[in-house]
Amino acid sequence: MFIGIDVGTSTVKAAAFDTAGTELAVEARQITLSLDEGVVEQDMDEVYAAVVAVLDALTARLPGPVELAGLTGQGDGVWLVDAAGRPVRAAASWMDGRAHALVDRWLADGTFEAVFRRTGGALFPGSPGPLLAWLDRHEPAALDAASAALCCKDMVFGRLTGAPAGTDVSDASMPFLDPRTRAYDDGVVELLGLTHRRALLAPVGDPISTGEARGEGLPAGTRLANGPYDLPACALGAGVRAPGDGLLIVGTCLASLVATTDLDLSGEPAGLYISTDRPGHRLRAMPAMVGTAALDWVLSTTGVAHEEVDALLAATPPGAHGVRVLPYFAPSGERAPFVEPGLRAELSGVSLESTKGDLIRATCEGIGYAARHCLEAAGLTGSLAVCGGGTRSPAWMRLLADVLGRPLRVVEGEVGARGAVLAAAERYGTALDTARWTRPTAVVEPDPARAAHYTAGYAAHLARLATAREHARDHA
Structure with missing residues (x-):
């Protein structure tokens, strides 16, 4: 049996698989996300305790030994640890917005x-x-006390195995890794004014690092591999490897990924290139x-339960009776397929006749338009897989196919955990049938008439977005 661990933004999950890729059991625990006026943080001890708890619960259910385990988790943010791997302060989440003004300044002066x-x-x-850079200006003592600035999975790997601080090429990709050399670009460190903090950047395991569990959560001696982080892990778990093929993750973050062997650093700066364990x-x-x-x-806000979404989507026609949503709800604005830290969500076309169903459908349509924008910018030319919590709604999947x-x-289940196992198996030289592990659970075809309607709706979405971006800059 194989275990995949996925340390998400709001939920920690662990899944067990057999050699054929069948999902045998899953355990999950919610973790706290603290939000306060743009500051978004997580308690590292709580996150690690949740990892141990889900692993304890999962392994207690398994009838036999664990061959190996793979680890993935949320990317970005800053998880400061000391030389013993213990937290220096709360982790700053990838959703954190406190460095908004710094990014604005770098956008204006060319650094970005x-x-x-x-x-x-x-x-x-x-x-x-x-x-x-924000912590260096406002909390230098925290950086002084830290031995390494990690990402989420790196902190967990260190504590599960006792291994020295380290990361992998996927988490290192943003923003310091040169994708051509697969090493940190000290020129970028200097551009961001962090040369004196260079030692905090964790060594990059290339290929991904391995270690043996110390006995917390996993039986002592269990082989464990660190990475990649959740976006590339989901791509592995969904079978997205051929250039041009893509993945849409409908999760807390709406992530669009396209496999490529190209490296185009021209055009509007947005998104990122994530390096993988395969050079090139x-x-x-x-x-x-x-x-x-x-x-x-x-x-x-509307008091609607998740279980009601499919029925409401079915009861409301495409276009949501004129209700429109620009779905940019994050406190830190938007980062793909453009960067606009001051952008905020907009709701329009609402009247006293609008229903809860209109609001729900308009939101789902807006998210679909944002996904289309991202996938086009990422260069999608091949097939498209979709995974994440949104796949639990068949009506939303039909809507997305149309948009x-x-x-x-559609690839259901714990796709990130599945990808973490596949990465670990490749690292340890364990042969698995990748095609069998990554086969879709369903294929959803678009309706031609609705797709034509949404093509026009997408053009209108882009026009509203352009106006909203101008407004965000005017009020920056």
Whole structure:
């Protein structure tokens, strides 16, 4: 049996698989996300305790030994640890917006573009560069006390195995890694004013690092591999490897990924190139800030339960009776397929006749338009897989197929955990049938008439977005 561990933004999950890729059991625990006026943080001890708890519960259910385990988790943010691997302060999440003003300044003075032209990564407030620069200005004592600035899975790997601080090429991709050399670009470190903090950047395991569990959560001696982080892990778990093929993750973050062997550092700086364990193969990523989190907010505000979404979508026609949503709900604005830290969500076309169903459908349509924008910018030319919590709604999947105007290969279950196992198996030389492990659970075809309607709706969405971006800049 194999175990995949996925340390998400709001939930920690662990899944067990047999050699054929069948999901045998899953355990999950919610973790706290603290939000306060743009500051978004997580308690590292709580996160680690949740990892141990789900692993204890999962392994107690398994009838036999664990062959190996793979680890993945949320990317970006800053997880400061001391020399013993213990937290220096709360982790700053990838959703954090406190470095908003720094990114604005770098956008204005050319630093933002200079970094993108070197690494292919577009800075956003919750990425490690801006967060480290903010902490250096406002909490230098925290950086002084730290031994390493990690990402989430790296902290967990260190504590499960006792291994020295380290990361992998995928998490290192934003914003300091040169995708050509697969090493940190000290010129980027200097551009962000962090040369004196260079020692905090964790060594890059290339290929991914391995270690043996110390006996917390996993039986002592269990082989464990660290990485890749959740976006590329989901691509592996969904079978997205051929250049041009893509993946849409409808989760807290709305992430669009396209496999590529190209490296184009021209055009509007946005998104990033995620390096993979295969040199020369990358993922062109356009991870929009908010996916299901936008729908969750609307559901909470309107008092609608998740179980009601499919019925409401079925009861409301395409176009939602003129209600429109620009779904940019994140406190730190948007990062893909453009960077606009001051952008905020907009709701329009509402009247006293509008229903809750109109609001729900308009939100789902808006998220679909944002996904189409990201996938086009990422260069999608092949097949498209989709995974994440949004796949639990068949009506939303049909809506997405119509908005995107293409078939969706729906991959359900714990796709990130599955990808973490596949990465671990490859690292340890364990042969698995990848095609069998990554086969879709369903294929959703678009309806031609609705797809034509949404093509016009998408053009109108882009026009409203252009106006909203101008407004955000005018009020920056």
